[in-house]
Amino acid sequence: MADVIRIEEVSAHVGETVAIKGWLYLKTGKGKLQFLRVRDGTGIIQAVVFKKDVPAEVFEAARRLSQESSLVMTGTIRADPRAPGIPGGYELGVDDLQIVQVADEYPITPKEHGVEFLQDHRHLWIRSSRQWAILRVRATVIMAIRDWLDSNGYVNVDTPILTPAAGEGTTTLFEVDYFGQPTYLAQTGQLYNEADIYSFGKVYCFGPTFRAEKSKTRRHLTEFWMVEPEVAFCDLDDLMGIEEEFVSHIVRRTLEERGPELGLLERDTSALERVEPPFPRISYDEALEKLAAIRAETQDPVLKEALALEWGSDFGSPHETALTKLYDKPVFVYGYPTACKAFYMEPWPGRPEVSKSVDLLAPEGFGEIIGGSERISDPALLEQRIREHDLPPEAFTWYVDLRKFGSVPHSGFGLGVERTVAWITGTRHIRETSPYPRMLNRIYP
RNA sequence: AGCAGGGUAGCGCAAUGGUAGCGCACCAGGCCGUUAACCUGGGGGUUGCGGGUUCGAGUCCCGCCCCUGCUGCCA
Numbered sequence: 001m002a003d004v005i006r007i008e009e010v011s012a013h014v015g016e017t018v019a020i021k022g023w024l025y026l027k028t029g030k031g032k033l034q035f036l037r038v039r040d041g042t043g044i045i046q047a048v049v050f051k052k053d054v055p056a057e058v059f060e061a062a063r064r065l066s067q068e069s070s071l072v073m074t075g076t077i078r079a080d081p082r083a084p085g086i087p088g089g090y091e092l093g094v095d096d097l098q099i100v101q102v103a104d105e106y107p108i109t110p111k112e113h114g115v116e117f118l119q120d121h122r123h124l125w126i127r128s129s130r131q132w133a134i135l136r137v138r139a140t141v142i143m144a145i146r147d148w149l150d151s152n153g154y155v156n157v158d159t160p161i162l163t164p165a166a167g168e169g170t171t172t173l174f175e176v177d178y179f180g181q182p183t184y185l186a187q188t189g190q191l192y193n194e195a196d197i198y199s200f201g202k203v204y205c206f207g208p209t210f211r212a213e214k215s216k217t218r219r220h221l222t223e224f225w226m227v228e229p230e231v232a233f234c235d236l237d238d239l240m241g242i243e244e245e246f247v248s249h250i251v252r253r254t255l256e257e258r259g260p261e262l263g264l265l266e267r268d269t270s271a272l273e274r275v276e277p278p279f280p281r282i283s284y285d286e287a288l289e290k291l292a293a294i295r296a297e298t299q300d301p302v303l304k305e306a307l308a309l310e311w312g313s314d315f316g317s318p319h320e321t322a323l324t325k326l327y328d329k330p331v332f333v334y335g336y337p338t339a340c341k342a343f344y345m346e347p348w349p350g351r352p353e354v355s356k357s358v359d360l361l362a363p364e365g366f367g368e369i370i371g372g373s374e375r376i377s378d379p380a381l382l383e384q385r386i387r388e389h390d391l392p393p394e395a396f397t398w399y400v401d402l403r404k405f406g407s408v409p410h411s412g413f414g415l416g417v418e419r420t421v422a423w424i425t426g427t428r429h430i431r432e433t434s435p436y437p438r439m440l441n442r443i444y445p
Numbered sequence: 446a447g448c449a450g451g452g453u454a455g456c457g458c459a460a461u462g463g464u465a466g467c468g469c470a471c472c473a474g475g476c477c478g479u480u481a482a483c484c485u486g487g488g489g490g491u492u493g494c495g496g497g498u499u500c501g502a503g504u505c506c507c508g509c510c511c512c513u514g515c516u517g518c519c520a
Contacts, residue, residue, distance in 0.1 A: 416520030
């Protein structure tokens with residue numbers, strides 16, 4: 001039997017007789033000619049079955065194939081500019097064809113479907129070319145994340161998912177019964193990261209996090225993946241430098257390795273090619289001024305109302321969108337009011353009402369993909385903040401301990417994988433960037 | 446949680462209070478280069494659930510369930 005090749009590598013096999021194992025994605029029959037578009041997991045290729053070139057039973061088999069039927073084809077690869085596929089431009093002239101299974105009537109057709117129907121069939125929907133491309137990009141983003149961190153001196157030290165107390169008292173947590181003791185699914189690994197830097201210097205944790213927020217928006221999941229680097233002897237400026245190198249690397253790797261997928265998604269890659277350091281850095285105060293200016297200019301009363309903001313409040317979605325439209329690459333906003341941020345953030349020198357925090361907002365209206373800060377290094381101040389936020393001091397004894405044994409300025413951030421993939425792929429709703437998204441009202445399949 | 450929109454064939458949609466229809470998918474037939482092919486024919490319905498108004502309800506009224514979009518919260 002001919003060697004089995006992967007569609008991804010088809011250009012290296014022109015003129016050869018090969019075998020391809022896969023599933024029928026689409027069939028357009030034409031009398032004595034059958035066009036089969038076949039997926040194998042690495043791409044899609046058009047296979048052509050001519051009645052005069054194959055035995056009658058092979059042609060009959062091709063005619064019987066239903067969408068998603070599994071098959072093994074043997075034939076010759078040829079270049080043909082008419083041929084669709086990923087990558088396009090090549091097709092298989094079929095000599096022989098074995099059906100592995102004729103699929104039952106497949107519910108997802110090439111036509112339109114509603115959101116609920118597609119989500120109910122997520123186990124099948126992931127085969128669709130758009131979903132396939134997004135999830136391939138996701139895998140590359142994850143590889144680029146690990147690659148950059150591993151090759152820049154970060155040690156991967158994963159943090160627990162079952163935790164005894166809230167990481168950031170503010171958000172709602174999923175409670176689980178841990179042998180009779182109430183325990184929570186982690187919403188961040190940051191506090192443990194802060195312990196780990198005192199052993200390794202630079203660390204990151206990477207895994208799923210859980211937030212029981214009743215959010216129903218295009219940018220929220222209740223279970224999402226987050227990578228959280230944490231660095232000793234690192235201030236807020238250093239942190240922004242790390243973030244822009246890190247994010248630029250992720251984008252560059254995706255452009256290098258997932259061109260066909262981004263093409264299928266019709267992503268404007270010129271916008272991604274501009275993502276190189278340095279990124280603009282604006283303070284919260286400057287951002288407020290820019291928003292006020294946009295607000296003064298707009299004729300749209302709805303937007304005018306949505307952009308109203310007092311000093312001291314955190315940005316909402318409309319503010320982020322308006323702000324990022326001013327730039328053609330990701331933008332840092334730093335120095336948020338202390339009152340709207342977590343308890344552990346270092347205050348700005350001389351301005352206790354401002355924290356040494358920084359968010360990174362993705363361009364084109366995709367919004368926040370990173371949240372980070374310099375952490376409090378003084379034990380007395382940290383204890384004071386725990387009291388001010390009404391957190392149970394006994395749960396944070398170990399965390400305060402870290403400030404007593406060689407405390408140093410340190411900073412870290414969390415990057416949301418799904419939001420980053422949504423931005424890079426140009427996907428409007430975050431649910432398509434997770435293989436099996438968990439949301440308010442969605443836990444199946 | 447708030448505001449707005451929606452639920453009719455497997456899927457996407459239509460239907461002044463008066464015989465529930467169209468496209469896709471599916472089945473049968475035709476077609477030698479299709480790009481979500483096309484042509485001819487065919488089967489397929491408890492109109493989300495419960496009550497009410499009416500001679501008559503997919504359509505109007507009340508309650509409930511579910512979905513979508515946006516906002517808040519955040520990555």
